[in-house]
Amino acid sequence: MPLPDPADSSQNASARALRVLVLGGTGFIGRHAVAALHASGTQVSIGSRHPERHESNYPFAVLRLARFEQLLHPDAWAPLLKDVDVVVNCVGILRQRPNESYDDVHHRAPAALAVACAGAGIKLIHTSALALHEGAQSRFLSSKLLGEYAIEASGGDYAIVRPSLLDGEGGFGARWLRGLSRSPIQFIPRGARGGIAAMAATDLGQAFAALAALPSLASHREVELGGTRRYGYAEYLRELRADYTGTRALQIPLPNWAARLGAHVCDALHFSPFSYGHWILLQRDNMPSPNRLPELLGREPLPIRSPGAPTIRRRPGAVHAGKIGPHDLPDTPAG
Numbered sequence: 050m051p052l053p054d055p056a057d058s059s060q061n062a063s064a065r066a067l068r069v070l071v072l073g074g075t076g077f078i079g080r081h082a083v084a085a086l087h088a089s090g091t092q093v094s095i096g097s098r099h100p101e102r103h104e105s106n107y108p109f110a111v112l113r114l115a116r117f118e119q120l121l122h123p124d125a126w127a128p129l130l131k132d133v134d135v136v137v138n139c140v141g142i143l144r145q146r147p148n149e150s151y152d153d154v155h156h157r158a159p160a161a162l163a164v165a166c167a168g169a170g171i172k173l174i175h176t177s178a179l180a181l182h183e184g185a186q187s188r189f190l191s192s193k194l195l196g197e198y199a200i201e202a203s204g205g206d207y208a209i210v211r212p213s214l215l216d217g218e219g220g221f222g223a224r225w226l227r228g229l230s231r232s233p234i235q236f237i238p239r240g241a242r243g244g245i246a247a248m249a250a251t252d253l254g255q256a257f258a259a260l261a262a263l264p265s266l267a268s269h270r271e272v273e274l275g276g277t278r279r280y281g282y283a284e285y286l287r288e289l290r291a292d293y294t295g296t297r298a299l300q301i302p303l304p305n306w307a308a309r310l311g312a313h314v315c316d317a318l319h320f321s322p323f324s325y326g327h328w329i330l331l332q333r334d335n336m337p338s339p340n341r342l343p344e345l346l347g348r349e350p351l352p353i354r355s356p357g358a359p360t361i362r363r364r365p366g367a368v369h370a371g372k373i374g375p376h377d378l379p380d381t382p383a384g
């Protein structure tokens with residue numbers, strides 16, 4: 050049988066739609082990635098631990114079984130990577146579960162995936178986080194850093210995407226922060242001094258679609274993304290609250306030991322998105338450097354705001370006490 054002509058197959062490849070596998074495509078970030086990729090004409094497939102549960106939500110996509118704890122060797126990935134040009138990995142766990150360790154989900158499975166992608170000539174776009182650093186006393190954070198190192202060592206064509214805090218519909222953390230912002234009394238850990246470049250999850254989805262469409266990821270090995278504004282944690286809650294209620298909350302400083310204890314209790318009880326790893330991150334800057342979001346979107350990032358509420362634009366010098374005042378100009382809602 051004659052061998053296929055490589056020239057023919059590359060012509061076919063350029064004629065057909067890009068085939069992208071989104072791992073964790075049913076999660077908060079993954080859903081936004083899937084939506085943007087589908088809208089751009091990409092042929093999307095989704096990796097999930099429970100494909101049967103999600104099939105009806107994604108009539109345009111093929112769902113494939115993907116359990117990271119069972120995908121720790123490059124060979125194990127081969128069936129999932131069949132007929133795929135690009136993989137977008139949006140899988141992550143906030144807390145470990147039986148048989149699902151941070152090391153397996155954030156490090157060893159992505160390491161095996163990266164080797165498998167490198168061997169098959171598949172591009173890999175991996176979701177990580179800002180402010181990861183050596184020596185962090187959190188297995189949540191250190192496993193993510195080890196995952197990054199393994200992908201860098203794979204020799205493949207990859208991009209490691211580090212988004213800032215995300216706001217948007219359906220996010221566990223986003224929902225909690227919106228809820229906290231509505232509380233009239235808010236406890237603000239004294240050490241939560243890091244800057245946050247909060248961004249809209251819809252923008253992250255579009256950034257993934259832009260990256261997936263690139264012929265090579267060589268100039269996008271480390272992609273840090275965020276909104277254009279630098280918030281402190283207290284200020285971020287104030288801004289969300291202003292959008293929701295137009296009033297100010299009483300913000301009470303919380304000693305660092307109490308914040309740390311609270312984070313450990315939340316971890317032990319699997320309660321809320323506040324974990325010890327996030328307490329460490331809150332104390333550091335979570336600012337993208339450089340911020341490649343405007344370049345990938347070809348426009349300014351969307352502002353952070355509650356759905357349907359007018360964006361509040363402050364006149365220079367406006368002073369706030371209580372209700373939103375006459376110096377605040379409502380913008381027409383965007384998008």
Ligand SMILES: NC(=O)c1ccc[n+]([C@@H]2O[C@H](COP(=O)([O-])OP(=O)(O)OC[C@H]3O[C@@H](n4cnc5c(N)ncnc54)[C@H](OP(=O)(O)O)[C@@H]3O)[C@@H](O)[C@H]2O)c1
Pocket residue numbers: 072073074075076077078079096097098099115116117118139140141142149154176177178179211212213214215216220221222
């Ligand atoms: N949310 C943020 O603000 C933010 C900001 C920066 C970075 N990140 C990082 O981005 C990643 C995703 O965040 P997210 O907010 O989208 O989380 P999420 O909503 O919990 O989604 C994660 C997805 O991963 C999949 N998953 C979980 N365990 C798995 C396993 N053992 N094997 C295979 N798939 C598994 C799940 O899909 P199935 O249930 O379908 O299996 C889940 O929907 C995390 O690593 C997070 O740290 C998040």
